Amino acid sequence: MLAPSPTVSCAPPLPSQKPRRRPVPLRLQSLGVGKVLTKLSRSSKHPTLTLDFSDNTTFQILVDGYDPVHRWVFQKNLKWTSSLEQLLTTGQAHVEWTIKDCALITLTDKAFESREREQRWDQNHTGVAFRCFEDRVWHCVWATLTDHHHDKCVFRSYDD
Numbered sequence: 001m002l003a004p005s006p007t008v009s010c011a012p013p014l015p016s017q018k019p020r021r022r023p024v025p026l027r028l029q030s031l032g033v034g035k036v037l038t039k040l041s042r043s044s045k046h047p048t049l050t051l052d053f054s055d056n057t058t059f060q061i062l063v064d065g066y067d068p069v070h071r072w073v074f075q076k077n078l079k080w081t082s083s084l085e086q087l088l089t090t091g092q093a094h095v096e097w098t099i100k101d102c103a104l105i106t107l108t109d110k111a112f113e114s115r116e117r118e119q120r121w122d123q124n125h126t127g128v129a130f131r132c133f134e135d136r137v138w139h140c141v142w143a144t145l146t147d148h149h150h151d152k153c154v155f156r157s158y159d160d
Contacts, residue, residue: 032059032099037132040084041092047078049141061128063143075148080141097132105129107142111157115149125158 036054043050047063063076080088087093104126111123127142147155 032057032130033102035099037095037097037099039092039094040087042078042088044091047076047143049078049080049084061141075146077144077146078141079144081139083135083137084139084141095134097134100131100133100136102128102130105140107140107158109158113155115154123158 032051032053035057037051038054039050039052041050041052042048046068047066049061051059051061053059061078063078066076087095105128106124107127108122108124110120112118112120125142127140129138129140131138142158145155145157146153
């Protein structure tokens with residue numbers, strides 16, 4: 001999500017391959033800790049989550065390597081926790097939340113490929129997590145890369 005991703009790997013990394021370099025750990029103080037979040041909105045056309053604050057600053061969470069010209073080759077999407085999903089059912093939500101904490105976190109999910117033979121593997125990936133004083137719930141956003149064949153997902157990765 002935050003580091004360049006020049007290639008797409010369809011299989012689990014081989015033991016001889018170097019693992020993908022993880023982003024430098026950092027606290028996202030500048031994302032808005034102490035700021036009042038007034039609106040969250042997702043794009044209907046691109047994998048983007050926009051956060052608007054009361055001081056007229058805006059932050060966007062984007063998918064690394066997303067290319068709108070070739071977006072149908074593989075589908076890159078943002079996913080989020082159910083707490084954000086409930087808020088974003090109409091595409092945007094107006095709130096008055098003060099950001100209490102924000103961080104890059106490491107998540108582990110099951111990636112898979114089921115084209116010729118089924119393969120599954122655990123994959124660590126980065127997400128952006130934040131919580132607010134008002135609701136005290138951690139909200140998290142992360143990227144996925146999927147491929148579908150006849151409306152069935154045949155590949156899912158979190159390497160973006």
